[in-house]
Amino acid sequence: MSVTADKLKPFNLNQQYTPRDVTETYSFERVAADGERFVPHRFRDGMYRVANPALGRTKHHTANQIAITADEIGGYLKRGYLLRMRGEVNGQVNLVAASEIRER
Numbered sequence: 001m002s003v004t005a006d007k008l009k010p011f012n013l014n015q016q017y018t019p020r021d022v023t024e025t026y027s028f029e030r031v032a033a034d035g036e037r038f039v040p041h042r043f044r045d046g047m048y049r050v051a052n053p054a055l056g057r058t059k060h061h062t063a064n065q066i067a068i069t070a071d072e073i074g075g076y077l078k079r080g081y082l083l084r085m086r087g088e089v090n091g092q093v094n095l096v097a098a099s100e101i102r103e104r
Helices: 019-025 053-058 070-078
Strands: 028-031 037-040 048-051 065-068 082-087 093-096
Touching: 028 070, 028 082, 048 070, 065 070, 070 082
Parallel strands: none
Antiparallel strands: 028 037, 037 082, 048 065, 048 082, 082 093
């Protein structure tokens, strides 16, 4: 069975992904002191980003972050990597330490 080009939907890099998309599928969260819930942030390419804490002050630089799939999040958190997460209220995206993230 072959698929013709007219039946394929192009991947839209400009499409915005909402926190709701993430929470329906994934079970990691961080609840901030003010009660705001943070969930894994999916980037436009459909991937998530983690950072190695061993990189110290440069771990937040784009070049030092690793793009991963949703299935890989748990494994990287177990190894102590930080995960880019987005607040459901203010939409701010932060690097969050694995020790602050819980699995629901």
